[in-house]
Structure formats: structure tokens, C-alpha cells
Amino acid sequence: MRMKNLILGLPLLLAACGTLPEPFYGNPGREGAILSIPPAPVLMVPAPTGALLGDDAAKLYAKDLAAQLADMDVPSIYGPAAKGDWQLVTTAKLAGNNVLPAYAVMGPNGKPYGQVQGAPVPAAAWADGTADALQDAAATDARPLSKLLANINARVQQSNPLSLENRPPRVFIGKVTGAPGDGDSALPLDLSRDLPSPDLELVTNAKQADFTVTGVVKATPSGQGQVTVELDWSVLDTNHRKIGQVTQLHVLAASDISPYWGDVAVAAATEAASGIQQVVINEKLKKKAS
Template identity: 40%
Template sequence: MIRALFVRRLAGLAGAAGLLLLSGCLDVPHPFRDPGVAGRSLARNAPPARLAIPLPAAALLGDEAARTWSRDIAAALLEQTVPAMAQPVRPGDWWLRLGAETRGGLVIPTYSIMTPAGRVRGSGEGVGVPAAAWAAGDADALLQSARQLAVPITGALTGIQADQMAQDPHSLKHRAARIYFSGVKGAPGDGDVALAQAFVASLRDAEDAIQDHPREADFTVSCAVSISAVIPGGTGHPQQHLQLVWRVLDAQGKESGAATQLHDIDAHSLDGPWGEVALAAAQEAAAGVRQVISRYSGRDNVPLPPPVAVPPGAPAVAKVPR
């Protein structure tokens, strides 16, 4: 019923009501994002703000090719928003142990994510590379291998962060996000008030709690509305272009993401009461904001299972390369 009223009120839409989640703001795993003083004190062996990638001595490559491969992986991880650096391991670093093994004419790249204590927290392998290309240190082969490996490595790091959140009773896996909503600005008619009231009512649930002040808020949400001048409509009715941008900032004021709604409306049709339009738009926006918060915070990520127990007699700790 609400959706039907929404579509009827926004007569002349170029398409159905739409919600655009801004790319570049959502698919950010933030596996090594600094959780702050309180978070660091609660997390178990929390990773620092970087992932070291030392020269891979067991990669079946010459020194120069090994150096190139490690740099390629660091660059590929940076593209995945992981702050990796091709450098020796320093005290307190989490680090990436890279290697390779031969199987039937192919070289299989391998990786292990190591804790500062030198213990394996996650491991895997990449797609095989023809042995001749690998042995020659072919630049394209090394680059493609690095880009392919960056995806599962980032996934594992995200799972490690999720496991740490699961162990932290104060993380957003165990409580609702505290959200300060600063309101709506720029809407015609009673839109500022109607949208704000409907959004607050739509966002409250077991995962998100609206609070009245910004102090100790995990996120701050605001909405800016803009409307264009009257333009001729394709149906013969003058139209206006309506844009609603719901911005989400984290506790440090950094943009976590944004949800944008775009509509073409009959000219001046929202100059008075918004009514059911405000409710439908707010419900749609609340879903987008909830998605931004979930992806940015990692509260919905699946924890990486603990590593397999080390067999008796096997070394439990790897030597940290210098």
C-alpha cells in the first residue's frame, strides 16, 4: 500500500523509486582499521594498522622477481583497502608469509597470514602459474598472480577482524550501533520534518539505536535534499529532479558511505505535505544506511575459524623474517 502510494505521488518517474549506494564507500572491509584505545584494549592480539610483506625466500623466485612479486601483492592489497607494505617485519607486525610449490608443471603460490608471535592465523593458495613463466620471473604472470591472491587474502583478513569482534563483548556484533541523526535539510514543503521523523522510526531495530546527542555515537547520519528547477517532462507535465543524499560518518568523522535517492517528480508536487512519500522514502533510506553501517563496521562478516591444531612434534611458531 505504501509503495503504491509512493509511486503514484511521484507520478512521471523515469523509473521506480531507486536507491543508489555509492561505490567506493561500501565494499571496504577495513580489516586493519584502528578500533581506538578501548577497542585495542579489548581485542585479543589485535592487528596493527599495517600488514608487512617481507621478501619471500621460499617462492621459487630469484631475489629481484621475489621483490617484484611482494610489491605487486602489496599494491593489489592496497587496491582492496588493506594497508599492506612490502617491507621487513617489525615488532608488533602482522605479516604475510608467501611461498610457492610445484605440481605437475605448475607453480602454486601460497600464503599464510602470521600473527606478531609468528603463528599462522589463516592460509591458502592461489591459481597455478606455468612453471616456465614463474621461473623466468615473467612480470605479467607475477602481477596476475598477485591480483588473484589479494582477493582471498583480503577475505581472510576480514574474517580475522570478524572473529576479534565476536570475541569482544562491546563490539557491534553484540550490541546495537549508536547512531546520532543530525536531521534533514533542503527539502521543500514539510519534507525536512516529515523525512526526519519517518527515518528515525524506520531505522530503529535490534541492530541500530538512535540517540539524541553525538557524544559516544558510533555513526552520525545526515540527509541533504536538493531539487532542480522546473524542466519539461516527457509526459507533457513539467517535472523537477529530486535528490536525497544520506551520509554516514564514523566516530572519527570519516565518511563511511552514503545512500542516494534520485527521483523525477511532477513539478511542485512536494511543495506541501509529503505524507506517505516521506515514509516510503525513509524506509528505503534506512535500509541503505543500515547496509552502509554493516559493511563498514564488519558486524555481518563471518568470523574466520581458528587454525587447525599443530600436530605433535611440529613447530608451532614460525621464525619472523628480518
């Protein structure tokens, strides 16, 4: 059996970690150290009432801001905040010929957990509430806001003993599809024996997992009774985003995998487990360093 193993890392600019809800990603800021309540899955962005904007412009700006944050993978929704929600409160003040927006992240207890100053906007454009001016302002301020929110989330993870930073990652093995013979059942069964390690815990409930591994098999006849088998193992985070992939290419006799995979599945799972473990550990280290 001839095997070639490729570990294809697929790093993401923004990624979640741990078992707590984690909407806030990016680089740390100053205010996160005071956070003691985990962020909720969604950040509400209500129309501001103290931002020197008319009602229509205030609604438009809140919608733009929520959309820009969502584009940065910060789950944000325009609308009023209910009791127990996290929300973004926007204010503004005049400074010469400019308006200076300011933002505060408010927790479920009504207390601020972080603040950031926005970029200056020409006062006339702000007061007019034109769509282009408001959209540009929202796009400019969304980036520092995402960094502030990332800091809040990072501090929660560091202080919570149940977060991914302070325990081994939990991995769930999902379905394998496309394999001839009994491969769809043999491969995940053998992987479940090889994947656990002192640095990685296997769980049988997907809801308990930090990462889920799924497999896709493609078998292509290559002549002379042989078949080229490609196994693609995808590692997904809790938001179902691919954070890594282990690809294996096997050139086998067709009889090696039909009707039973046998030793081929054992060898493939052992090899794949090493690559999957590395993808998961790399992701944990990346989060710890962020």
C-alpha cells in the same frame, strides 16, 4: 503535496562493518576461528625471503600482491612489517616443474592466523622473475587471499560484543546542502527526531558512527508557481563508501519551502527515515550473513 519515494540500494561487493578496523572482506575460510586480536587497518606485504625469488623479483612480487589486494578493497601496503603490524608472509616450494607459493597471515603477536596455498606457477617463469609472470601469479592468488582475510575479520566481528553484528547500528546525520529557505537546517533536525529506533542508534559524533547520512537537495522551477524538489539521502559506511540511497521527489508550491520548510520538512524527514532505516538494517543483515 505529492511525494514519491524511491529506495535505491547500492550493494557493494566488499564492505566494512563495526567499530573495529576492518580491512578484510569477502567469504569465510577455515583459519579465522583462532583469531583473537582485531585486524589492523593495514596489512603489510614485505618482500619474501623464502619464496625462491631473487631480491629484485621478491620486491616486485610483494608490490604486485599488495596492489592486487588493494584493488579488492583490502588495505595493503608493500614494505617491511614493524612490531605490532599484521603482515602477509610469502613462501614457495618446488613441485616438479612448478613452484607452489604459500601465504600466511601473521598477527601482531607473531603467530599465524590463517594460511592459503597459491596456484602453481611454471618454475622457469618464477625463477626468471619476469614482470608478467609475477603479476599474473599475484592476480591469481589475491582472490583466495582476500577470502581468507575476510574470514579473519568475520570471526572478530562475531566474537566481539562491540561489533556491529552484536549491537544496533550507530548513525550520524551529516550535512544537508542545496535546499532553499531553511531546509538545510530543518531537514536534518527533523530527521534526527524520526531516525532513531529500537534497531538503530543516533550519535552526535561522526567518529562513533557505523554509518553517516548526508542529504543533497535540488529545487527546479516547474511552472505555475510550483517547484520540483529532489532530496537524495546517501548512506555511507565508515570508509565513506555509499551503501545505499533514499531519493524523494516532491512537487510543491514554491511558497511551501521558502523561507521556511515547516510541515514539508517534517513529512519529508518521516518518509526518508523509514527508507534510511531499511538501508542500514539490510546492510547489517548482509554482513551477518557473509
